[in-house]
Amino acid sequence: MKRKAVVLSSGGLDSTTVMAIAKAEGYEIYSLTFNYGQRHALELKAANRVAEVLAVKEHLVLDLDLGKIGGSALTTDDIGVPKARSEKKMKGEIPVTYVPARNTIFLSYALAWAEVLGASDIFVGVNAIDYSGYPDCRAEYIKRFESMANLALKAAVEGKMKIHIQTPLIDMTKADIIRRGVTLGVDYRLTHSCYDPSPEGKACGECDSCLLRKKGFREAGIPDPTVYDDLGSS
């Protein structure tokens, strides 16, 4: 019987690469996507496409009420998504696209599902190199979450499973991630990264997420299949 893995999927570049890695390692994939009041439904559509193309065993979409909590440009309309930030600025401060406790909430649901499925492995596409400065993307945080998880779950406390939070991308640059994904046959046209797409679904090309994506393809020397709204500036 194949080992099961819960993979957090946003339909983005990182999580899709992670899913391809887990699949290549022989796991049966249970993809988990959150509908948390993103400003757009494109992320959910991308996650659906990815789940289909990568032939996951089950794809679960959970609705989260994060909009009622607020505090982020990604969950409320009161805060604008920052554009065209310099690389220096990106490295120096945590931006307003930070969603309070997001990965903690996401991983907590993953834990619950993992216990029900009997899946010891949870894959998450966090990355501490070419990332947006979120504290809950660092290895130190992930390790502490994992140790907490093994005190929280009945199956762990009873010795029936030990949770491993797998973060294969954590020390990779965006270019490395893209190269790895291409090797594994990932079609990045399926994926969606932009924080602030146009009504027709085109990536803005200027938010942190677009800037990191563009830079990654450029540095990897691989053509970027993304359709940007700011044609020519990529």
Next chain:
Amino acid sequence: MKRKAVVLSSGGLDSTTVMAIAKAEGYEIYSLTFNYGQRHALELKAANRVAEVLAVKEHLVLDLDLGKIGGSALTTDDIGVPKARSEKKMKGEIPVTYVPARNTIFLSYALAWAEVLGASDIFVGVNAIDYSGYPDCRAEYIKRFESMANLALKAAVEGKMKIHIQTPLIDMTKADIIRRGVTLGVDYRLTHSCYDPSPEGKACGECDSCLLRKKGFREAGIPDPTVYDDLGSS
């Protein structure tokens, strides 16, 4: 300015006592209740009553999709709530009313709200003495969650706040909790504990939660105001 506290509230005996304790300590209370596919809406009604009577600053109710994950007698209809378990049995095994990763999910949302509010303190009514054997009610788990939280939040990482998970009931017996609450003026008629109430809202009197509640009032020597369905057997 009063210090703010997020208090997890289920409308039950423990969380209501915790709220009264936090209020007596001078905190401004933000109560957080989850609608997670409990078999009944009585918990939500009780939490609303408690929020009103204890004059909280804000009462937030979040809908959680735990029913889609399953794995518990409290979130699916496939598993029955156990009745009339002996005390020995209650101490010896984790029951089917265990909800996978429940406190981790609840506390994760509390973290998010605490960061947005600027509240360093989160109160939760976990209890490791007269409890149902859930692993995520133990001090060891809570401490690990707290240390994880302080790596997860932007405000914590930037040194603007340090999260404290406060568990004033953790070493108290149910009788101690009730005595403490009565001293603070808690009206336990407001609260609801039963896992499996009748359609009219009467407590079953036989689930673990009812048994612990009855025992607590008996040992505290305080009349139990609960209306039980199994009249006479308490």
